[in-house]
Amino acid sequence: SVSNTTWDYIVVGGGASGIPLADKLSESGKTVLLLERGFASSYRWGGKLRPQWLEGSNLTRFDVPALYQYILENPADAAAANILCSDYVATASCVLGGGTAINAGLWWKPGSADWDTIMPIGWNSADMRAATEEVFARLPGTDIPSSDGKLYLQKGAEILKKALTSAEPPYEFQKANDSPDAKDGTVSNAEHFFMHGERGGVMETFLVSASKRANFKLQLETTVTRVIRQGKQITGVEVETPEGSGTINVTPNTGKVILSAGVFGTSKILFRSGIGPKDQLSLLKASPDGVNMVVEAEWIDLAVGHNLDDNPSIYGIIIALDVETYDYVGAFNTPVPEDAAKYLANRSGPLAQIEPPLNPFWWDIVTGTDGIARAIQWSAISGQLNDTTGMVLTASLGRGKTSRGRLGLSLDPSTPLTINVTQVPYFNDATGADFAAVVSSLENVLKIARAIPNATIVLPPEGQDVAEYLRADFPPSMALNSNHWVGSTKMRRRCGKGVVVDGETRVCGVEGLHVVDAGIVGGVPAANPQAVFVAVAVRAGEKILKLDGGHEW
Numbered sequence: 001s002v003s004n005t006t007w008d009y010i011v012v013g014g015g016a017s018g019i020p021l022a023d024k025l026s027e028s029g030k031t032v033l034l035l036e037r038g039f040a041s042s043y044r045w046g047g048k049l050r051p052q053w054l055e056g057s058n059l060t061r062f063d064v065p066a067l068y069q070y071i072l073e074n075p076a077d078a079a080a081a082n083i084l085c086s087d088y089v090a091t092a093s094c095v096l097g098g099g100t101a102i103n104a105g106l107w108w109k110p111g112s113a114d115w116d117t118i119m120p121i122g123w124n125s126a127d128m129r130a131a132t133e134e135v136f137a138r139l140p141g142t143d144i145p146s147s148d149g150k151l152y153l154q155k156g157a158e159i160l161k162k163a164l165t166s167a168e169p170p171y172e173f174q175k176a177n178d179s180p181d182a183k184d185g186t187v188s189n190a191e192h193f194f195m196h197g198e199r200g201g202v203m204e205t206f207l208v209s210a211s212k213r214a215n216f217k218l219q220l221e222t223t224v225t226r227v228i229r230q231g232k233q234i235t236g237v238e239v240e241t242p243e244g245s246g247t248i249n250v251t252p253n254t255g256k257v258i259l260s261a262g263v264f265g266t267s268k269i270l271f272r273s274g275i276g277p278k279d280q281l282s283l284l285k286a287s288p289d290g291v292n293m294v295v296e297a298e299w300i301d302l303a304v305g306h307n308l309d310d311n312p313s314i315y316g317i318i319i320a321l322d323v324e325t326y327d328y329v330g331a332f333n334t335p336v337p338e339d340a341a342k343y344l345a346n347r348s349g350p351l352a353q354i355e356p357p358l359n360p361f362w363w364d365i366v367t368g369t370d371g372i373a374r375a376i377q378w379s380a381i382s383g384q385l386n387d388t389t390g391m392v393l394t395a396s397l398g399r400g401k402t403s404r405g406r407l408g409l410s411l412d413p414s415t416p417l418t419i420n421v422t423q424v425p426y427f428n429d430a431t432g433a434d435f436a437a438v439v440s441s442l443e444n445v446l447k448i449a450r451a452i453p454n455a456t457i458v459l460p461p462e463g464q465d466v467a468e469y470l471r472a473d474f475p476p477s478m479a480l481n482s483n484h485w486v487g488s489t490k491m492r493r494r495c496g497k498g499v500v501v502d503g504e505t506r507v508c509g510v511e512g513l514h515v516v517d518a519g520i521v522g523g524v525p526a527a528n529p530q531a532v533f534v535a536v537a538v539r540a541g542e543k544i545l546k547l548d549g550g551h552e553w
């Protein structure tokens, strides 16, 4: 054992879900160990990675919103620095904070229809109200990230907002988090979880409160390889640390392990623990990693990896237009001196914002021939376009989409154990209504874009049918992914065919094992999803404590 202490709760993964969950569990006074495979990201937690110009400040590359884009533009660099998880085909962060350490910070309050569409009984809007309000009271977010109260580089956004609000029928301008249910024919500025001009998020709120409790411990650079069980009873986790490998145990009989390692990380741990579909477990058994697996008689056959969902993002409309440009990628190492000074002095200016100005956001609902209402989120970035300037308008199909995919192990035996997307969850629904919804919304927005004065439509090509254009230029593939993976550990009120966890987040057929992360959310919401995961984690924490008789909520 690498630790003689036993724990009431071991939470695996310090990301969007694991941090608020660990905080909630630790409120009870029970002992909570949060294990995170990565290193400290934010300066507050001991993070060190930063470009020269941040030396001497209390900031790392993760804390400055504008530096987010650099990671995406230089994925090889980010992987080499062990920021991105090297063992998934998808982009995900393997440092403290998980996705929240590196993402765009978009922070949308979920609407009732989100809960009622994508979550099972027991997790619908009425059930989720208190948790959602608690999360937004602690982490309200902002639509003006810069501390001086100004938005920067908004020329394109203003032109587009004007076009949308004067279209026929007009989109209504709203602050989206003031009316989370109104995501149909509405336009908003981006809402972020940023705080006081820095990244903020769950690391600056829930992790701070958890860390003040003596019964809570955060342990970094500790990878959980598998859960250990005697038959169906979980006894602890097997870990790898820089000092070596070993086990950490839960309190005998009553202690629990909760997997919050994200869609890819949790599935990998489950597979390695002999929990998953037989085809995947057999593949694993045949791989070099298989020597450590439990014997086949102890495998637990669950549909881990099925029901995978994510938004297909279509960078479908490109407009040449006179807008400002800003070199956010160059700003990583050599920011504009006045902007760096402004940011360092009082966290204001363009470096408090993310990447090319990302505004506005707007939503359409399209009801398909199958009678299902599908939400399409649009966003726009402005900046340099080859030899001119302009805007890229992106459509992202969300709540209501019915296409689903699957994740599984990489079939290539020569590579390390990699979690792959074996079927992408895009445009494979039987009726074709997912695709038709995007076509319809794109036709509508294209009409609006065409009416913008002094704008030239670069894409779609003049005269080409929109459906043909989308089919040819955006075929279903990983290139459409939005990094919003959900659904791979399907939750239903009761265990049964296709179900991985029950409505109390317990892994079916196992004692003392839960999953609480994006994997238990059944589909993508109308907007970027992370606030859903944080609220689900808070609610899950309450449910787990209640099961253990610790608290009545």
Ligand SMILES: Cc1cc2nc3c(=O)[nH]c(=O)nc-3n(C[C@H](O)[C@H](O)[C@H](O)COP(=O)(O)OP(=O)(O)OC[C@H]3O[C@@H](n4cnc5c(N)ncnc54)[C@H](O)[C@@H]3O)c2cc1C
Binding pocket: 012, 013, 014, 015, 016, 017, 018, 035, 036, 037, 038, 072, 091, 092, 093, 094, 095, 096, 097, 098, 099, 100, 102, 103, 104, 105, 106, 107, 108, 222, 223, 224, 225, 260, 261, 262, 263, 265, 266, 269, 482, 483, 484, 485, 517, 518, 519, 528, 529, 530, 531, 533
């Ligand atoms: C580039 C990018 C941009 C995004 N932008 C946005 C956005 O603006 N708004 C939004 O709503 N969503 C955004 N997302 C999505 C959002 O960040 C994720 O959906 C969310 O973080 C998922 O939450 P999670 O708790 O399931 O997993 P994660 O946040 O990924 O957390 C999982 C944690 O578990 C750790 N872990 C994994 N395996 C192990 C193991 N074996 N042992 C120990 N620890 C382990 C990981 O290191 C990680 O810290 C973005 C994602 C990416 C990648």
